[in-house]
Amino acid sequence: MADRIEKDTLGEVKVPANAYYGAQTQRALDNFKVSGFTLQKRFIYAYALLKKCAAVANNRTGKLDDEKAHAICSASDEILGGSLDSEFSVDAFQAGAGTSTNMNLNEVIANRATEILGGSRGQYLIHPNDHVNMSQSTNDTFHACLHIAALLAISEQLAPALEKLASSLEFKALEFENIVKTGRTHLMDAVPVTLGQEFHGYAGIIKSNLKYLNESSDYLKELCIGGTATGTKLNASQGYIDAFIEQLNSHTAMDFRAAANIFEAQQNTEAIVKSSNALKSIAVSLTKISNDLRLLNSGPVAGLAEITMPAVQPGSSIMPAKVNPSLAEMLNMACFQVIGNDLVITQASQAGQLELNVMMPVMAFNLIMSIEVLAGAINSFNERCLSGIKANEGRCTSLVDRNPILVTALTPYIGYEKAALVAKEVYVQNKTIKEVVLEMKLMSEYEVDCLLDPKKLAKPDKPSEK
Structure with a gap:
């Protein structure tokens, strides 16, 4: 050549x-x-x-x-x-x-x-x-460029992905609103909830994270452009900063603004740290949701099997017909990467010295990666998995009917200690709560039936149907 x-x-x-x-x-x-x-x-x-x-x-x-x-x-x-x-x-x-x-x-x-x-x-x-x-230095332009790139990536890729995910979760919440299932705390049986309530909770988590992301992203709108080498604006002409901001906003419609304190803005990477922290928060929340769905999907015979995720690809090279929660696993791995990226950004941010933080390239690489990985992972999970999740209503009903913790609903009427005795006998004798309560002559059959209706237990605030 x-x-x-x-x-x-x-x-x-x-x-x-x-x-x-x-x-x-x-x-x-x-x-x-x-x-x-x-x-x-x-x-x-x-x-x-x-x-x-x-x-x-x-x-x-x-x-x-x-x-x-x-x-x-x-x-x-x-x-x-x-x-x-x-x-x-x-x-x-x-x-x-x-x-x-x-x-x-x-x-x-x-x-x-x-x-x-x-x-x-x-x-x-x-x-x-x-x-x-x-009118430029690497010291002001690289920093400003990262703000611009990150904010555009968040507004064009990540925020829309989160909005779609929250919408999909709310849709599933409505679809599953009348499916009563066993609630679980400490991974142990607890009082009933509906599958819809669980998904409504997940939607709320995503909406809360989206709000935090938008709030933290506002800090990215402040640019140290025009500070040149050390923030003194050396070699930048009068009017340059205002003309630059006006031109940038005409291209992006993002309402960027000049830094109020250009010395602070050029040596400090707070906006980058805040944005990365918001991305980490999203990753942590998505990991929790993904783990929950993997548990609910576990089985099909020896697990919870309360939901079924769509089969997207074979799950084993040796076990025929095995299907894994592949997209949920992918989402977990993407989130782990984002959490690790946040640590890199934290370390790089605290390494700044005097008028400049020289670790900007690794911050840029990791921040943009986190935004793009999260957006891509969320979209793939939403389109290829979440939209196709089905509820196994029969399985949910079977498990909730055999749940001894339903006796919690009787404690206002028979007291905590007697309710505990009932639960123990249910475990030992492998009987239903109703059978044990009637044997112990604690309540009438009509009273037990009214109090142990799982739908009423899952939605105690909802008026009873006449």
Whole structure:
């Protein structure tokens, strides 16, 4: 493959002749052969949008002429369109602050903009630093880019996925509202609930998490853009920040705003930590729901078997006809990843020093991964599993009818101690509560029948039907 020679402040570097990236990107590719993981397309596209908005802002403040601004915007649009994806291969584990990724964007945009103006790659009619990076530093733009990318990913991917999940759970709650089953605490039999009540609870959990996510996401709207290297706004022209924010909001309709305290915003990663914490909360809640559904689905013979999840693929390479709760298991694993990502973000956040946190690349990689993994896992689980869950009503009825803890309903009438004796005799003699109560002559048959109606026990606040 033919090469071209480019130069940076350290000297000459060989770069593939057909590459749009330049010397600093090539150095990063050579130096950081670490994981094979790159920052996500979502992040790269957000950075391209940032560069476009910066070019417009610099043009409006008179620092960048029309021709150069137009060329930078056009090149940025090509990145946003996906035609230059192959130019962004810098490892996610790279030099601190994200300078390598910022320069990757700067060089690709500069070379493509140079072509648009009639030049050739490496000629730099548009300069990566002087023009594409005008009024900017990695220190403000990478941080701001993560806020932009994360907020867009949450609003476009995760929030809709959670809304659909909550809706599906509420639908199932209505579908199962009259199916009475044994409630369980400590994994032991307890007083009855309906299957619908359990699913209604799950829907409430998701709605609560969505509210928390939206509240924490608001912090991402505050950007340290224009702070440049240390928050002093050095080399950023008067009016640049306002022009940038106006341009960004015109493209995203997300109501981004300039940081009230740019020194705080540039060195502090609180918004990122808050968002990651919200994602962890979602993961914890989804793990609980997934585990519950796996328990309720367990069987089909020796488990609870109160629900049946749809069969989506064979469950064993050795046991014929075995079917596993594959999508619930997948959801668990995705949630474990998100919980682990939150720890990485926490550690990276506390590693900030003085005017800058240099651990931004690993925070970006993990935060965007968490959002995208959660959204994808939720959508797959919702569409391929939750929607097809069926209730095994006969099994639910059979178990609740044999539940000795139903005697709890009799305690206001015969007292706690006598109710406990009844429950023990039910266990020992393998009889029904009704049979034992009548044998002990504690109540009449009519009274027992009225008090032990499982539907009334599951919905004590609902008026009795006449």
